[in-house]
Amino acid sequence: MKVTIKRWNAVAAWRWDMPEDDVCGICRNPYDSTCSKCKYPGDQCPLLMGDCNHSFHMHCIYAWVQQEASQERCPMCRQGM
Amino acid sequence: MAALHESPLSRESLIFSSVFSLSAATHTTPTPLSTPDLGSIEPGQSFGGVFGSNQPSQQQSAAQRQVRRNLAWSSATRFLGQFALEDAMKGRPTELRGMPSDVRDAMEFLLMGGGCPLPESNEESLVDWYTNEALRRFVVDISPELTTKWRADFDEHSTWHILIYTTSKLVQAHRHLAQPLKDILLPIISRPSRRADDAIEALTTLPIISRFNRELRAAFVQAVDAGRFAEYLEHLLVDTGRKLFSIEGRGNENGEGPELSREEKQKIRERLTTLLRGIGSIGLGGDKSTWVVGAAMAKLLDNFVDSRHMKVDWYTRNSVVRTLKHWVKEGYMRYFQEIMACLEVESESGPQPSSIPPASLQRCQEIAINRLGRARVADLFDFIVRWDGSLGAIRDLKEYITLPGARVHLTHSFSRQLSRRLLHAGATTSDILDVYVYIIKAFNELDPKGVLLDRVARPIRRYLKDRDDTARIIVVSLLKDVDEIIADEKTGRLDIGGNVSKQIALEMKYPSAHALQEQDYDLDWGNMDWTPDPIDAEPEYKRSKSSDVIASLLTLYDREDFITELKDILGEYLLKYEDSDFEKEQRLVELFKVRLGEDKMQACEVMLHDVLESKRINRDINASINRENVRLGSELNAQILSSYFWPPLREDAFRVPQPVHALQQRYAAGFEGIKDMRRLQWYPALGQVEVELQLQDREWRGDCHPWQASVVYAFDESISSISGLENDPGRSTTPSRTVEELKIMLQMDEQLVCNALQFWTAHRVLVEVSPGIYEVQETLPADGGSSGDKAGGSGKSASRTAPPLHTETGAHVSAVKSQEDRLMENVDIYRHFIVGMLTNQGAMPVAKILMMLKMTMPGGFPFGMEEVRTLLGRLVEERKVVGQGDIYSVSKG
Numbered sequence: 001m002k003v004t005i006k007r008w009n010a011v012a013a014w015r016w017d018m019p020e021d022d023v024c025g026i027c028r029n030p031y032d033s034t035c036s037k038c039k040y041p042g043d044q045c046p047l048l049m050g051d052c053n054h055s056f057h058m059h060c061i062y063a064w065v066q067q068e069a070s071q072e073r074c075p076m077c078r079q080g081m
Numbered sequence: 082m083a084a085l086h087e088s089p090l091s092r093e094s095l096i097f098s099s100v101f102s103l104s105a106a107t108h109t110t111p112t113p114l115s116t117p118d119l120g121s122i123e124p125g126q127s128f129g130g131v132f133g134s135n136q137p138s139q140q141q142s143a144a145q146r147q148v149r150r151n152l153a154w155s156s157a158t159r160f161l162g163q164f165a166l167e168d169a170m171k172g173r174p175t176e177l178r179g180m181p182s183d184v185r186d187a188m189e190f191l192l193m194g195g196g197c198p199l200p201e202s203n204e205e206s207l208v209d210w211y212t213n214e215a216l217r218r219f220v221v222d223i224s225p226e227l228t229t230k231w232r233a234d235f236d237e238h239s240t241w242h243i244l245i246y247t248t249s250k251l252v253q254a255h256r257h258l259a260q261p262l263k264d265i266l267l268p269i270i271s272r273p274s275r276r277a278d279d280a281i282e283a284l285t286t287l288p289i290i291s292r293f294n295r296e297l298r299a300a301f302v303q304a305v306d307a308g309r310f311a312e313y314l315e316h317l318l319v320d321t322g323r324k325l326f327s328i329e330g331r332g333n334e335n336g337e338g339p340e341l342s343r344e345e346k347q348k349i350r351e352r353l354t355t356l357l358r359g360i361g362s363i364g365l366g367g368d369k370s371t372w373v374v375g376a377a378m379a380k381l382l383d384n385f386v387d388s389r390h391m392k393v394d395w396y397t398r399n400s401v402v403r404t405l406k407h408w409v410k411e412g413y414m415r416y417f418q419e420i421m422a423c424l425e426v427e428s429e430s431g432p433q434p435s436s437i438p439p440a441s442l443q444r445c446q447e448i449a450i451n452r453l454g455r456a457r458v459a460d461l462f463d464f465i466v467r468w469d470g471s472l473g474a475i476r477d478l479k480e481y482i483t484l485p486g487a488r489v490h491l492t493h494s495f496s497r498q499l500s501r502r503l504l505h506a507g508a509t510t511s512d513i514l515d516v517y518v519y520i521i522k523a524f525n526e527l528d529p530k531g532v533l534l535d536r537v538a539r540p541i542r543r544y545l546k547d548r549d550d551t552a553r554i555i556v557v558s559l560l561k562d563v564d565e566i567i568a569d570e571k572t573g574r575l576d577i578g579g580n581v582s583k584q585i586a587l588e589m590k591y592p593s594a595h596a597l598q599e600q601d602y603d604l605d606w607g608n609m610d611w612t613p614d615p616i617d618a619e620p621e622y623k624r625s626k627s628s629d630v631i632a633s634l635l636t637l638y639d640r641e642d643f644i645t646e647l648k649d650i651l652g653e654y655l656l657k658y659e660d661s662d663f664e665k666e667q668r669l670v671e672l673f674k675v676r677l678g679e680d681k682m683q684a685c686e687v688m689l690h691d692v693l694e695s696k697r698i699n700r701d702i703n704a705s706i707n708r709e710n711v712r713l714g715s716e717l718n719a720q721i722l723s724s725y726f727w728p729p730l731r732e733d734a735f736r737v738p739q740p741v742h743a744l745q746q747r748y749a750a751g752f753e754g755i756k757d758m759r760r761l762q763w764y765p766a767l768g769q770v771e772v773e774l775q776l777q778d779r780e781w782r783g784d785c786h787p788w789q790a791s792v793v794y795a796f797d798e799s800i801s802s803i804s805g806l807e808n809d810p811g812r813s814t815t816p817s818r819t820v821e822e823l824k825i826m827l828q829m830d831e832q833l834v835c836n837a838l839q840f841w842t843a844h845r846v847l848v849e850v851s852p853g854i855y856e857v858q859e860t861l862p863a864d865g866g867s868s869g870d871k872a873g874g875s876g877k878s879a880s881r882t883a884p885p886l887h888t889e890t891g892a893h894v895s896a897v898k899s900q901e902d903r904l905m906e907n908v909d910i911y912r913h914f915i916v917g918m919l920t921n922q923g924a925m926p927v928a929k930i931l932m933m934l935k936m937t938m939p940g941g942f943p944f945g946m947e948e949v950r951t952l953l954g955r956l957v958e959e960r961k962v963v964g965q966g967d968i969y970s971v972s973k974g
Contacts, residue, residue: 010768
């Protein structure tokens, strides 16, 4: 018997290439979820990783950086972004 | 003379007299002429002439008066006694005119003169005597005849006859008996020239007549069987009313044909009027018959409400209440008035007012509407189920529920109907949901305030909550295409009906969310249509927003529960129908967003977004893969999910076929190339695979689950060499595998392996040669043949020239046998089932028999059409079954 697979409709899930169960340090949502303002995860709510290797939802960290008090430092380790 | 009067006193009269002593005790027959009781005179008194003086004298002694009175009494009573009732009734002239003067004088003496009964004595007055005489005559002459007439059995058709006969007889009797009183006695009494004696009360004629009438009527009533009279009168009134208003009979047993013409109705009406006047004049009407009329009218009303006039309007769907009200006003009340007017001709209350007082008309209309409403409520469940053809019935109820007590009755009765007919284990959830949708619609029409709906819906909602498949059915129905359902219903497919509520699906055609605009109904001061809440609304009653169907369905559960359910079902849907554009799903998500709040629906939106996005990604990645090279001819499409937002998915892991695995890796690489910082994680068990199997004598194409594809791929000829079980890779061989081997090879769950093996055996691709060992069935065995190897391998297997290897022949033979063995093991059950089914359900095509077997056999029916045909063929040989082409039925021989 010769088996030919004509079409394979598979299902896969994407994840950010991050350690499991880690959450954004600002909004406390998982990386795979969105920041509190976005609706769709992934392309529309990407992650940003600072030099210090701390990652946040892009929108979260932008909002943080725009605050005066932040002094453009990482909220986790106080290093400059 | 005495004998003449004694003889007619028949036995019956004697009995009558013995019971009703009024006449017997005090009545005296006229004194015979031969024995005038002259009395005696006191000494010193001269014998005066009997009629010597009509001047009453103070000195006259009591004895003299007595003598005189006796004489006058005798002549007056003798004269009045001449009157023969029987003759009068037969129309013979009665001689009363020529009254001799002595009789006149005697009467005057008795009525107005000294002959009047003294206050303290128990002397009888002449009028009383005559009254008694009249009664006696009636009892003697008329009553027996009537009594026998009434005692006889007669059916209801002769109602008219007996009533008319009785009435006319009594009217006549009354007239004749009253005549002497009016013609002779009254003129004497009322003669104005007469000087009234002190001892005598001033008598006017009217009380005398009415007293006489009263006595006589009492006798009439005695003569007629009161119970039966009432019965007949009631029947007559109802029957006439039905004829007049063209109310058809229930059984129509007396063949009341078409509607009567106007003239006929008029005739009936006149006849009735005459009869009733008669009844009124002889005293059988009046108070006595009021309750008879009441009962008759109530019956007539019931009849009318049940009649075709008050049928539910299924066509124009209008309310019949207007017709009913009009009928009550113009027909019913008039009829009633007419009857009462006739019956109360001689009542003292005077003439009836010709117009009906508005209050009593309204009361009567209310009663009529109440009857109608109750009739409708009794069948309310049936009306609801037949919504919206039954709109007319619901509209009828609108008027009814304004009456006191009606709303309670309606909710109470309907709830009972619901619990008896709907809310039990026998009804499927989708049926209940369908009916619930109808109820919502119907009760919104009935009571826009929603109080009734609130009450009625409560038990249904509670019940629906208890069923575990409710939420699923609601969501599935919302997702289902109505046109699809209708098409399925037409083709009679089986899976529909059990799992989908058509009404909910229909509702999705108009998913507009108009529920939100009416929040501040009570605070809208400018609203001129404002009405207070109905009386049975609770103090803090607020119209729930669940007025429209979808909203009420969605509020059945807590929001969260619903969304969880929705996520599951939507996820399943999205993964199942990969090729559609998901328009319906998008609409549904939008709808839910409006109803349940946007924030809750993020997951669903993400899911939708994912599947749509996946299509684009597929195109991109496949394009780039194809650019490199085309290998295996297979295509990999992936749905890339944002796992965080999807419901937990099935994560059984197993090894997919090597080429697919390679493709997946390539795909993942492509994906990571497009999307930075992300990686893919495959769900091997999800998705769908289209495979094509090339066997020696046939091809098999179709869709299957990924694990099924993986299992069948393990039997591929190219794999067999890898597994090392076969040693000749150049040849087409049929490797055999055990479940254990497959489990290890594919690292798959035993459950999945078995499922896949079953699937392929059912499709006759694999064969279980011995328990737990499977092989490919390269060639299908010929029907009934033991080794169909050569016979069956005609067409495509012609390429196979060399005889199979030694092991294979045996395996193949055993494979066939094993298949047959399994069939033979259960053959009795199958045969029994088939014969039973054909007996019960009539002729059936083979395909349907197969389907039924597959559906109902415990443990499944792992065979195909051919086996069923074989079974049927044997049954035909045994003459238990007859086959006509492809359709088989039980032989009737």
